Amino acid sequence: MKKIYFPNLNALRFIAAFIVMFTHFGQLNLQLVNKGADYYATIGRLGVVLFFTLSGFLITYLLLVEKTETGTIKIRHFYMRRILRIWPLYYLIIIGSLYVFNNIQYLQIPGVTARALHENFVIKNVLYLGMLPNVAYAMGYLVPYTFQTWSIGVEEQFYLFWPFLFKRINNSLKLLITVAATYLFIKILFYLLAHYSKNGLMHVLDYFVNLLCFDSMAIGGIVALLLFNQNRIIKVLFLKEVQLVVWLVSILLISMGVDFGLFQYEIYSILFALIIINLAGNKNVLFTLDNTLLNYLGKISYGLYMYHFITMRVADLMCYKYPVMNTAFIKFSFVLIVTIAIASLSYEFFEKRFINLKLKYSTIITGDNLAPTEVLKLNPA
Numbered sequence: 052m053k054k055i056y057f058p059n060l061n062a063l064r065f066i067a068a069f070i071v072m073f074t075h076f077g078q079l080n081l082q083l084v085n086k087g088a089d090y091y092a093t094i095g096r097l098g099v100v101l102f103f104t105l106s107g108f109l110i111t112y113l114l115l116v117e118k119t120e121t122g123t124i125k126i127r128h129f130y131m132r133r134i135l136r137i138w139p140l141y142y143l144i145i146i147g148s149l150y151v152f153n154n155i156q157y158l159q160i161p162g163v164t165a166r167a168l169h170e171n172f173v174i175k176n177v178l179y180l181g182m183l184p185n186v187a188y189a190m191g192y193l194v195p196y197t198f199q200t201w202s203i204g205v206e207e208q209f210y211l212f213w214p215f216l217f218k219r220i221n222n223s224l225k226l227l228i229t230v231a232a233t234y235l236f237i238k239i240l241f242y243l244l245a246h247y248s249k250n251g252l253m254h255v256l257d258y259f260v261n262l263l264c265f266d267s268m269a270i271g272g273i274v275a276l277l278l279f280n281q282n283r284i285i286k287v288l289f290l291k292e293v294q295l296v297v298w299l300v301s302i303l304l305i306s307m308g309v310d311f312g313l314f315q316y317e318i319y320s321i322l323f324a325l326i327i328i329n330l331a332g333n334k335n336v337l338f339t340l341d342n343t344l345l346n347y348l349g350k351i352s353y354g355l356y357m358y359h360f361i362t363m364r365v366a367d368l369m370c371y372k373y374p375v376m377n378t379a380f381i382k383f384s385f386v387l388i389v390t391i392a393i394a395s396l397s398y399e400f401f402e403k404r405f406i407n408l409k410l411k412y413s414t415i416i417t418g419d420n421l422a423p424t425e426v427l428k429l430n431p432a
Contacts, residue, residue, distance in 0.1 A: 053120060055113070055417045059330035061349025062340030063105055068352040070098030070305075071199065072359045072390065076383050079363060083379040090308040093315075097305060099202045100316050102356075103264045104323040106206060107271025108331070109418075111227070114217045115279045117414050124218040128412040133210055135405040135412075136353075136419075140397065141203050144357050145179045148196040158364055164195055182207050189259035196360045201262060209268055223276050231269035235317065238266075242313055267320040274328040288328060294337040297325045347395075350419060354394025354402070362390040 074095035077084045081091075118124050152158045153168045160167075171192055178187040179197060185204035187193070220226045238260050245257035277285055287293065301322045303309075311318045329336055348355075366386050370377040376385065406419045413420065 052413070053116065053415045054421060055116065055415055056421055057109070057331040058341040059336070059339060060105065060109070060327070061347075061352075062342075062345035063101065063327065063330065064349035064352040065345055065355070067098045067101040067105070068355040069387075070094065070101070071356060072387065073383070074098065075199075075359065076363060076386060080379065080382065083377070083382065086308075093308040093310045094305055096316070097319055100264060100267050100319050101323050102202065103205070103267040104271040104320045105327055107209075107268030108275045108324065108327050109271075110210075110213065110268075111217075111223075111272030112275035112279055113415055113417065114214060115223065115276065118217065121414055124214050125412075125414070126214050126218065128414070129214045130210070131412040132409045133207070135409050136402075137203060137207065139405045140353060140357055140402055141182075141200065142180075143401070144200065145184075145197060148194050149176060149179065152196050152361065153194070157368060158196075158361070160195055160364065167193055167195055185262050186259065189255055189262060196364075199356055199360065205263055205265075206268075208263070209265055213268075224273070227269045227272045227276060231266040231273075234263065234265040234269070238263075239313070264316055264320075267316055270317070270320040270324050271327065274324040278328055278332045285328070285332075288325060289333045289335065291335065291337055293325070294329050294333075297322055297329075298337065301326065348391070351391070351394040351398045354397045355390055358393045358397070359386065359390045362386050362393065365389065 074091045077086055077091040078088065078095065081088060114124055114129075149168075153164050159165070175187060175192050175194055178184065178190075178192060179194065179200070183204055184197060184200040185202070185208075188198070188201035188204075216226055216230075217223070241253075241257040241260045245254045248254075276282075277288075301319075304319070304322075330340065363386055366376075366382050366389075369385065370382060376382055403419075410416070410420055
C-alpha cells in the first residue's frame with residue numbers, strides 16, 4: 052500500500068485554525084482588541100480559504116495517485132474516508148448545539164440563544180442535519196456554536212462531484228481550470244444580479260454562491276497537478292526569491308486586512324497555493340514548519356475549529372467571575388489553551404476511532420493514518 056506524507060501541511064492546518072479562532076475572538080471582543088469589526092470580517096474567512104485551498108491540493112493529489120496506481124478511483128471508498136473523518140465531529144457539534152449546549156443555562160447567550168435556537172427550529176434541523184449548514188448560514192438560520200460549520204457544508208458539496216469528474220475526465224488541468232472558471236462566472240453573475248436587484252432572495256443566493264469557494268479548491272488542485280506531473284513551471288515557483296515575495300506579500304496583506312472585494316478569495320487562494328506547493332514539495336524550502344508540536348496541533352485542527360466557540364463562551368463566564376482575566380492576552384490565551392486541551396481529548400478518544408477505520412477503505416496511507424516512525428522515514432529531513 053502506497054504511503055504519502057507532505058511535510059509542513061499539518062502546521063498550515065493549525066495556522067488556518069488559529070486565524071479563524073483569533074478573528075472570531077476579535078469579533079466577539081472588540082472592546083478588548085484594538086481593531087475594528089471590518090478588519091476581522093475581512094481576514095476572518097482567510098483562514099477558511101486556506102483550509103479550502105489546502106483541501107483542494109490534498110484531495111486532488113491523492114486522487115491523481117490513486118488513478119495512476121490503480122487505473123480508477125473507488126468512489127464508494129472515497130466517500131467512506133470522508134464520512135469517517137468529517138461526520139462524527141460535525142454531528143457531535145450539530146446535535147449538541149441543537150439539543151444540548153443551548154439548553155444548558157451557563158452556555159446560553161443572553162438575548163441570543165432562545166431566539167436563535169427556537170425560531171424556524173424544524174428548518175434548522177433539516178438544514179444542519181442534512182449537511183447544508185452553509186445554506187442555513189446564508190439564509191440567516193443560525194444556531195449558537197454552529198456558525199463555523201458552514202465551511203464543512205461547502206467541502207462536502209464539493210466532494211459530491213469532484214471524484215466523479217476526476218474519474219471520468221482524463222485531462223485534469225482542463226477540468227480544474229473549467230471548474231474554477233465556471234464557478235467564477237456564476238459568482239460574478241449572481242453578484243451583478245444581486246447588485247441590480249431589490250429581490251431579497253437574490254441577495255441570499257449571491258451570498259450563498261460567494262461562500263462556496265469552489266475555485267479556491269480548484270486552485271489548490273492545480274498546484275497539486277503541477278507537483279504531481281513535475282511541471283517545468285515548478286522550477287520557477289520553487290525559487291527562493293519567489294517564496295520570499297509570496298510569504299512577505301501574504302503576511303503583509305493579511306496583517307493589514309486588505310480586501311480585494313469580489314475577487315478576495317481568488318487572490319488569496321493563489322498566494323496560499325504557492326505557499327502550499329513549496330512547503331509540500333520543495334526540498335529547498337525557504338524555511339520549514341515541520342516539527343512535533345505544529346504537526347500535532349495540525350492533526351487536532353479540526354477540533355480546534357469546531358470547539359472554539361464553546362470555549363469562548365466559557366471564557367466569557369470566567370471573566371464575569373474573575374474580572375482580572377478580562378484582558379485580550381489573558382482571555383485569548385485561556386481560549387487557546389482550553390480549546391487545544393478539548394480538541395486533543397476529542398482527537399485521541401473520539402475522532403481516532405473513526406480515523407483508524409479509514410484504513411479499510413484506503414489504497415494510499417496518508418495523514419493521520421501514518422505512524423510517527425513512518426513520517427520520519429518519508430521525511431528524513
